[in-house]
Amino acid sequence: MRLSVIGCGYVGLVTGACFAAAGHEVTCTDIDAERIRRLQAGEVPIYEQHLEEILSSARKDGRISYSADAGEAIRAGDAIFICVGTPPKESGEADLSAIDQVARQIAEQARSPKLVIEKSTVPARTGLELRRALAAYSSGGKSAFRVASNPEFLREGTAVGDFFHPDRIVVGVEEESAAADLREIYRPILEHKFHCPVHQGSCPTSQPAFLVTTINSAELIKHASNSFLALKISYANVISDLCERIGADVKEVTHAMGLDPRIGGQFLSAGLGFGGFCFPKDVQAFIHLAASVGVDFDLLKATERVNKQRIDRFLEKVHKALWVVKGKHVAVLGLAFKANTDDIRFAPALEVVKRLLEEGAMVHATDPEAISRTKALLPKVTYHEDPYEALRGADAALICTEWDVFRHLDWKRAKPLMARSLVVDGRNLYSPKHMRELGFEYHSFGRA
Numbered sequence: 001m002r003l004s005v006i007g008c009g010y011v012g013l014v015t016g017a018c019f020a021a022a023g024h025e026v027t028c029t030d031i032d033a034e035r036i037r038r039l040q041a042g043e044v045p046i047y048e049q050h051l052e053e054i055l056s057s058a059r060k061d062g063r064i065s066y067s068a069d070a071g072e073a074i075r076a077g078d079a080i081f082i083c084v085g086t087p088p089k090e091s092g093e094a095d096l097s098a099i100d101q102v103a104r105q106i107a108e109q110a111r112s113p114k115l116v117i118e119k120s121t122v123p124a125r126t127g128l129e130l131r132r133a134l135a136a137y138s139s140g141g142k143s144a145f146r147v148a149s150n151p152e153f154l155r156e157g158t159a160v161g162d163f164f165h166p167d168r169i170v171v172g173v174e175e176e177s178a179a180a181d182l183r184e185i186y187r188p189i190l191e192h193k194f195h196c197p198v199h200q201g202s203c204p205t206s207q208p209a210f211l212v213t214t215i216n217s218a219e220l221i222k223h224a225s226n227s228f229l230a231l232k233i234s235y236a237n238v239i240s241d242l243c244e245r246i247g248a249d250v251k252e253v254t255h256a257m258g259l260d261p262r263i264g265g266q267f268l269s270a271g272l273g274f275g276g277f278c279f280p281k282d283v284q285a286f287i288h289l290a291a292s293v294g295v296d297f298d299l300l301k302a303t304e305r306v307n308k309q310r311i312d313r314f315l316e317k318v319h320k321a322l323w324v325v326k327g328k329h330v331a332v333l334g335l336a337f338k339a340n341t342d343d344i345r346f347a348p349a350l351e352v353v354k355r356l357l358e359e360g361a362m363v364h365a366t367d368p369e370a371i372s373r374t375k376a377l378l379p380k381v382t383y384h385e386d387p388y389e390a391l392r393g394a395d396a397a398l399i400c401t402e403w404d405v406f407r408h409l410d411w412k413r414a415k416p417l418m419a420r421s422l423v424v425d426g427r428n429l430y431s432p433k434h435m436r437e438l439g440f441e442y443h444s445f446g447r448a
């Protein structure tokens, strides 16, 4: 099928690339002409595993193209995926101005009927507004557009695999024909007819659920899912605080909890809390949406509060161990909001670094992918590609992101490089017993 993708960020690029790899003809556009120019030149503006590889093969096969001209891109597709940003406003409410802008462009530029699909995370009822906007901006006020919602459930770092092997595909529609079109668009994924670069022949064979719902339900499913995962993390973090007071081990507790299939073992890791561009903003937007219809979502307000306190809890540990922070050489291991991404948006590590700098610490930081993005924001930090160089002369090592390279760091080698053998672990990467045996003063979350 001929598809258009509006917005070439994480979601749009992965969507466009994977649909092209699945055999569709995809045209991508973005308001940022420089981004389009780079994509046309074969550059990939974001780091996402396997993305470069599938984009380059789709380009070679002529299945993906880029245009800075939104009108051209809109006219190229029969179905248009809206993948623009919906950042939070000061109040926490989602800013939908980019969606409105795109609705206007589609209404003005389309020359034939289109299926318009919102993929961006939006509050419930946005689809209905989108349909109204498309009609209002169309000449004569009569819309030739069908609207659908098809939320993404892509994790940064594993987005390509998540796209090809989803647990569920949710399509919110108003008419049966839209569901049929979306089923056709997803047919290669449902029938496993694509070349998957992630698993190299050993792909999961399970069939994803294809769920047809109302548009309101589809929009709600996305916010409800992300907020529930955030709630799970905050729950694990409170359990971790309890473990510290009581003298229990949070890893033992959450592992046993997770073996109950009703609970599930994922998203129960305690530590510095959740960051990134999805969870913090989705939780805020969901609280706001609930309030706008008279529902007080106290449970989510607590989720947010607990998450914000994680940074304070971590810095309390740092203060307790270091006593005076001013003038100390602190090595920060990890800047990205989680492992396997260069994304630093709402990364707990950045807040930690900012607070340490404010207190007069000398911060030396390392991250496998996120250094160049962080440099512009935090120029006072000394950056090292090599973690052992960041640790040289350090009074303390602070673990802020759960990268595998840090998990497998050779602490025997690091120890003589450091001025003091102190590790404060915000991601519970190591065994306290092992670190103490190596001669480290070691602090982590929820474990003695």
Ligand code: UDX
Residues within 6 Å of the ligand: 152, 153, 154, 155, 156, 157, 226, 229, 233, 266, 267, 268, 269, 270, 271, 272, 273, 274, 275, 276, 277, 278, 279, 337, 338, 339
């Ligand atoms: C999330 C959702 O998982 C995805 O379905 C949605 O479409 C977009 O938002 P993402 O933001 O990429 O994806 O990150 P995710 O892997 O879900 O992690 C979110 C944050 O939670 C990270 O900061 C991570 O470090 C933290 N986290 C995760 C924990 O603190 N503990 C956990 O147990 C799991």
